[in-house]
Amino acid sequence: MSVSHLLILSACGLLLSLATAMRSSRAWLATSLAGVLSALGAAIFTLLSNGGWEWQSSFRIGGETLHLRLDGVSALFLALVAVLGGVVVSYSREYWAEAAHPRSAPRGRFWLSLMLLAMGLLLLCSNGLHFLLAWELFALCGYFLITLDGRLREVRAAGWLYFAASHAGTLALFAFFAMLAARTGSWELGPMQTQAELAPLFWLALFGFGVKAGLFPLHIWLPSAHANAPSHVSAILSGVAIKMGIYGIVRFSGWLPAPAGAGWVVVGLGVVSAVLGVAFALGQHDLKRLLAYHSVENIGIILMGIGFAMVAAAHGHAAWGALALAGGLLHVWNHGLFKGLLFLGAGSVLHATGTREMNRLGGLWRAMPWTAALFALGAAAIAGLPPLNGFVSEWLLYLGMFDAVNQPGAAVAGAIPAIILLAVTGALALACFVKVCGVVFLGAPRSPAAEHAHECGRWMRGSMGVLAAGCAAIGLLPVAFWPAVRSAVAAWRGATESSPAPESLTTLSFIHVALALAGGGAALWLRRQARRGGWARAGTWDCGYAAPTARMQYTAGSFAGIITEWFAWILRPERHAFRPQGPFPPRAAFHEHTPETVLERVLEPVAKAVLAVSSAARRLQHGRVHAYILYLMSGLAVLAALTFFWGR
Amino acid sequence: MTSFLEITVRLAVWLLLAPLLPGIINKVKAWVAGRRGPPLLQLYYDLAKLWRKGVVLSTLASPGFLAATAFSWVAVLAAALLLPLGPWGTSLSFRGDVLLLVYLLALARFCTAGAALETGSAFEGMGAAREVSYAVLAEAAIITAVLTLSVQSRSLSLEAMLAPSAGAGAALLAAGLFTVLLAENCRVPFDDPNTHLELTMIHEVMVLDHSGPALAAVLHGAAMKLLLFSALLVQAVLPVGTLPAAAAVGVLFGGVLAVAVGVGLVESLLARYAFRRVPLLLTTAFLLCVFALLVAWKGGAA
Numbered sequence: 001m002s003v004s005h006l007l008i009l010s011a012c013g014l015l016l017s018l019a020t021a022m023r024s025s026r027a028w029l030a031t032s033l034a035g036v037l038s039a040l041g042a043a044i045f046t047l048l049s050n051g052g053w054e055w056q057s058s059f060r061i062g063g064e065t066l067h068l069r070l071d072g073v074s075a076l077f078l079a080l081v082a083v084l085g086g087v088v089v090s091y092s093r094e095y096w097a098e099a100a101h102p103r104s105a106p107r108g109r110f111w112l113s114l115m116l117l118a119m120g121l122l123l124l125c126s127n128g129l130h131f132l133l134a135w136e137l138f139a140l141c142g143y144f145l146i147t148l149d150g151r152l153r154e155v156r157a158a159g160w161l162y163f164a165a166s167h168a169g170t171l172a173l174f175a176f177f178a179m180l181a182a183r184t185g186s187w188e189l190g191p192m193q194t195q196a197e198l199a200p201l202f203w204l205a206l207f208g209f210g211v212k213a214g215l216f217p218l219h220i221w222l223p224s225a226h227a228n229a230p231s232h233v234s235a236i237l238s239g240v241a242i243k244m245g246i247y248g249i250v251r252f253s254g255w256l257p258a259p260a261g262a263g264w265v266v267v268g269l270g271v272v273s274a275v276l277g278v279a280f281a282l283g284q285h286d287l288k289r290l291l292a293y294h295s296v297e298n299i300g301i302i303l304m305g306i307g308f309a310m311v312a313a314a315h316g317h318a319a320w321g322a323l324a325l326a327g328g329l330l331h332v333w334n335h336g337l338f339k340g341l342l343f344l345g346a347g348s349v350l351h352a353t354g355t356r357e358m359n360r361l362g363g364l365w366r367a368m369p370w371t372a373a374l375f376a377l378g379a380a381a382i383a384g385l386p387p388l389n390g391f392v393s394e395w396l397l398y399l400g401m402f403d404a405v406n407q408p409g410a411a412v413a414g415a416i417p418a419i420i421l422l423a424v425t426g427a428l429a430l431a432c433f434v435k436v437c438g439v440v441f442l443g444a445p446r447s448p449a450a451e452h453a454h455e456c457g458r459w460m461r462g463s464m465g466v467l468a469a470g471c472a473a474i475g476l477l478p479v480a481f482w483p484a485v486r487s488a489v490a491a492w493r494g495a496t497e498s499s500p501a502p503e504s505l506t507t508l509s510f511i512h513v514a515l516a517l518a519g520g521g522a523a524l525w526l527r528r529q530a531r532r533g534g535w536a537r538a539g540t541w542d543c544g545y546a547a548p549t550a551r552m553q554y555t556a557g558s559f560a561g562i563i564t565e566w567f568a569w570i571l572r573p574e575r576h577a578f579r580p581q582g583p584f585p586p587r588a589a590f591h592e593h594t595p596e597t598v599l600e601r602v603l604e605p606v607a608k609a610v611l612a613v614s615s616a617a618r619r620l621q622h623g624r625v626h627a628y629i630l631y632l633m634s635g636l637a638v639l640a641a642l643t644f645f646w647g648r
Numbered sequence: 649m650t651s652f653l654e655i656t657v658r659l660a661v662w663l664l665l666a667p668l669l670p671g672i673i674n675k676v677k678a679w680v681a682g683r684r685g686p687p688l689l690q691l692y693y694d695l696a697k698l699w700r701k702g703v704v705l706s707t708l709a710s711p712g713f714l715a716a717t718a719f720s721w722v723a724v725l726a727a728a729l730l731l732p733l734g735p736w737g738t739s740l741s742f743r744g745d746v747l748l749l750v751y752l753l754a755l756a757r758f759c760t761a762g763a764a765l766e767t768g769s770a771f772e773g774m775g776a777a778r779e780v781s782y783a784v785l786a787e788a789a790i791i792t793a794v795l796t797l798s799v800q801s802r803s804l805s806l807e808a809m810l811a812p813s814a815g816a817g818a819a820l821l822a823a824g825l826f827t828v829l830l831a832e833n834c835r836v837p838f839d840d841p842n843t844h845l846e847l848t849m850i851h852e853v854m855v856l857d858h859s860g861p862a863l864a865a866v867l868h869g870a871a872m873k874l875l876l877f878s879a880l881l882v883q884a885v886l887p888v889g890t891l892p893a894a895a896a897v898g899v900l901f902g903g904v905l906a907v908a909v910g911v912g913l914v915e916s917l918l919a920r921y922a923f924r925r926v927p928l929l930l931t932t933a934f935l936l937c938v939f940a941l942l943v944a945w946k947g948g949a950a
Binding site: 362363365366369372373376380383384385386391395398399402403405406412416419420423424426427428430431433434435437438439442443444502503504507508510511514515518519522523525526527529530533534535536537538539540541542543545548550552553554558559560561562563566 | 699700701702703704705706707708710711712714715717718719721722723725726740742743744745747748750751752754755757758761762764765766767768769770771772773774776777778780781782783784787788790791792795798799802803804856857860861862865927941945
C-alpha cells in the first residue's frame with residue numbers, strides 16, 4: 001500500500017469516527033483507531049523510505065488548489081499525532097465514559113476526532129490558505145475540548161484564556177501568511193531560502209507559533225488550560241497540540257531565510273523556557289499544573305535543538321547542527337510519549353481520588369500499583385535519566401552543543417552557557433519529579449480520598465502501558481529510531497545528504513540494555529537476600545519517633561522550598577502565615593501559592609491600565625446631543641486655528 | 649573472551665577496593681585526633697555482617713524501596729565502569745560517555761531520594777529535598793568541569809579527556825572538583841557522616857530506614873562513588889594517560905590515596921558548615937570550574 005492509500009484510509013476512518021461519535025462509542029473507537037493506525041503507517045513509510053509524498057488536486061478550495069505534502073518533518077509529527085491520538089482515544093473510552101458524563105462524552109468524542117483530523121490536515125497542507133483553515137479548526141477544537149466540563153468556573157476561565165491567547169497567535173499567523181503570499185505572489189509553501197527579503201517574516205512566525213508552543217513568556221494560557229482540561233485532553237494538548245507550534249517553527253526556520261541572529265534568539269528563548277519552566281513547576285502543588293509547566297521546560301529543550309541547528313546553518317551547515325536538531329526532533333517524540341503518559345497517570349489519580357492537590361495525596365502505590373509504576377517510569381524518562389528515552393534526546397543535543405564548543409567559531413560563547421543551563425535544567429527536573437512521585441505515590445495517605453483510591457480500569461492502564469513501552473523502546477534501542485529522525489533532519493532544509501547514525505548510539509543502546517538488565521537482576525538479588533535473612537515490617541523508624549502521622553510528612557511545598565527560594569525573584573510566591581501565638585495557640589496555618597507571574601504581574605496590570613484609559617475615554621460618550629455639538633464646534637475651531645496659524 | 653575477563657577484573661577492582669577508602673579516611677581522622685581508630689578494613693566487616701542480616705522494612709515502603717536501592721547501586725557501578733583507570737583505559741569508550749556518567753549518577757540520586765520518600769518520614773523527606781536541591785549546584789559544577797576537560801582535549805570521550813593534564817587551570821579545576829567531591833560524598837563541611845541524630849544531615853538521613861542487605865548496598869555504593877570521584881579528580885588534574893604504564897599506576901593509586909588523606913584532614917580540621925552556607929560553597933566550586941573553563945578556552949585560543 002502506498003502513502004496515498006494509507007492517507008485516504010486514515011481520512012475515511014476519522015471521518016467515519018466523526019459520524020459515529022455522537023451515537024456509538026464502540027464504533028467510534030474502532031473507526032478512529034483505524035484512522036490513526038493508517039496515518040501512523042503512512043508516516044512510518046515516509047520516514048523510512050526517506051522520500052516525500054505530494055499530491056495536488058484538480059479542484060480548488062477557496063480559490064486555491066489543494067496541495068498536500070508529506071516529507072520527513074511532517075511525517076515525524078504525524079507519527080506522534082497518530083500514536084498519541086490512538087492512545088488517548090482508547091484512554092478516554094473509560095476515563096470520560098458515557099456513564100459518568102452522559103452529556104459531554106459524545107461531544108468529547110466528536111471534538112477529539114475532529115482535532116486529530118485537523119492536526120493531520122495541518123501537517124499535510126502545503127498551501128498557506130489551507131494551512132490557516134486547518135490551524136483555525138484545530139485551535140477551535142482545542143477550545144471545545146478544554147471546556148468539555150463547562151460547569152466549573154475555572155474551566156470556563158481557562159478555556160477563555162486559551163481562546164484569547166490562541167487567537168492572538170493566529171492573528172500573527174494571518175499577517176505572516178498574508179505577507180508571505182503578497183511577497184511571493186502565491187499561497188504555495190515550500191523552500192524559499194534564496195529570497196532574502198522574506199527573512200523578517202520569521203519573527204511573525206516565531207510569535208504566532210510560539211504562542212501555541214507555549215515558550216516562555218508566551219506560555220500564559222498553558223498552565224490553566226492543561227490543568228483544567230479533562231486529563232486525556234491535557235495529554236493531547238501537551239503531547240501533540242503544542243507540538244504543532246513547534247512544527248511551525250521547525251518548518252519555517254527550514255523554509256524561510258533566517259534573519260541574522262534568529263538562531264541565537266531561538267536558543268535564548270529555549271534556555272529561558274527550560275530553566276524557568278522547571279522553576280515554576282517546582283513551585284506548584286497542583287499535579288496537572290506542575291506537569292503543564294514541565295511542558296514549557298521541554299519545549300525549551302526542543303527549541304534549543306532547533307536554535308542551534310539554525311546557528312549551525314547560518315555558519316555554513318556544520319555537522320553539529322544536524323546533531324542538535326536530531327536531539328530536538330527526537331525530543332518532540334519523547335516529550336509526547338512521556339508527557340502523555342504522565343498526564344494520563346495524573347488523570348487516573350484524579351479519577352481515583354477526585355483531587356489534583358498533591359498535598360492531599362500520598363501512598364497511592366498501594367491502591368494503584370500499575371499507575372504508580374508507570375508514572376514513576378515516565379518521571380524517570382522526563383528527568384532525562386538513562387536508560388530511558390529522555391536521556392537519548394538530551395544526549396544528542398549535548399553532543400551537538402559540545403561539538404559547537406570544540407569547533408572554532410562564534411558559536412562557542414553561546415554553547416557554553418547553554419550546556420551548563422541544560423544540565424541545571426536536568427537536575428531541577430529530577431528534583432521536581434522526585435517530589436511528584438514521592439508526594440503523590442509514596443509515604444502515607446494524607447487524606448481519606450487518597451486512602452480510598454482505586455486502580456483504574458484495563459483500557460486506561462493499557463493506554464499508559466503503550467506510552468511507557470514507547471519510552472522504554474526509544475531508550476533501549478535508539479538506533480532503531482535513528483533512521484526516522486535522520487530523514488526528518490534531512491528534510492528540514494531540503495538537504496539530500498543524510499547524516500549517518502553517530503556510531504556511539506549503538507554503544508549507548510548496548511549499555512542501556514545492559515543497565516536495565518543489571519538493575520532488574522540486582523533488584524531481584526537484593527530482594528532474595530533480604531528474604532533469606534528474615535523479613536520484618538515495622539513502623540518507619542525515623543530516629544525512634546514514636547507516633548508519626550501522615551500530616552508530618554514532607555509536603556510538595558516543603559520539598560521544593562530550597563529551590564523555590566532561589567527562584568523567588570521570578571516566582572513571587574504568595575505566603576499567608578498565621579503563626580501560633582501564646583502558650584496555647586488555638587490555630588495556626590500556612591498557605592503558599594505560586595502565581596503565574598507573567599500573566600498576573602505583567603499582562604494583567606497592562607490590560608487593567610488599558611481598560612482604565614478606555615473607560616475614562618468612554619465618559620465622552622454619554623448621549624447628550626448638545627455636548628456632541630459642542631465637540632463638533634470645538635473641533636472645528638481647533639482646526640480653523642491650526643489652518644489659520646500653521647496652514648499658510 | 650578477553651573482554652569478558654577484562655570486565656571481570658575491572659568489576660573486581662571497583663567492588664573490592666572501594667570499601668578501603670572510607671577506612672583510610674577514618675584512619676587519618678583517628679591519627680589527627682590521637683586515637684587508634686577503627687581497623688582499616690572495618691567497612692568490609694560491616695558489609696559482610698549487614699549482608700547476612702535480615703531486613704526491617706517500613707510498613708509504608710513499597711516493593712520499589714528495595715528495587716530503587718538496587719538500581720542506585722547498579723547506576724553507580726555502571727558509572728564507575730565507564731571511568732578509565734590510568735593505563736588500563738576503559739573497556740567501552742565512546743563519544744559522549746562522559747555525559748552518560750554524569751546522568752548515571754543522577755539516576756542513582758533519583759533512586760536514593762525516591763527510596764527516602766517511601767518511608768513517609770519528615771526527616772528523610774528533608775534529607776531528600778536537600779540532596780536534590782544542592783545537587784543542582786553540584787551538577788552545574790560537574791558539567792563545567794566536563795566542559796573544561798572537553799575544551800582542553802577537544803574530545804568528548806572520557807579516555808581522551810582524562811589522559812592529558814587539565815592544563816593551566818589545573819589547580820582551579822582540582823579545587824572545584826574536590827569541593828564537589830566533598831559535597832557529593834556527604835563529607836564535612838557539607839555533611840557529617842558520623843552523626844545519625846542531627847537535623848542537619850543530607851545523605852545519611854535519607855538511608856535511616858535502610859537495614860540489612862539494603863544498607864549494605866547503600867554503604868558499598870557510597871564507597872564506590874567516593875572512589876569514582878577520587879579517581880576522576882586525579883585523572884582530570886594529572887596527566888596520567890601520558891605517563892608510562894608503571895608510573896601511571898603509581899600516580900593513580902598515590903593520587904587516590906592523597907585525596908583520601910585530604911578528605912580525612914579536611915574532616916579533622918573543619919567543622920560542618922551551617923546550611924545556609926552550603927549553597928555558597930557549592931557556588932564557589934562552580935565558579936572555580938568556570939574559571940578553569942575560561943583558562944582552558946582562552947588559553948587554548950591564544
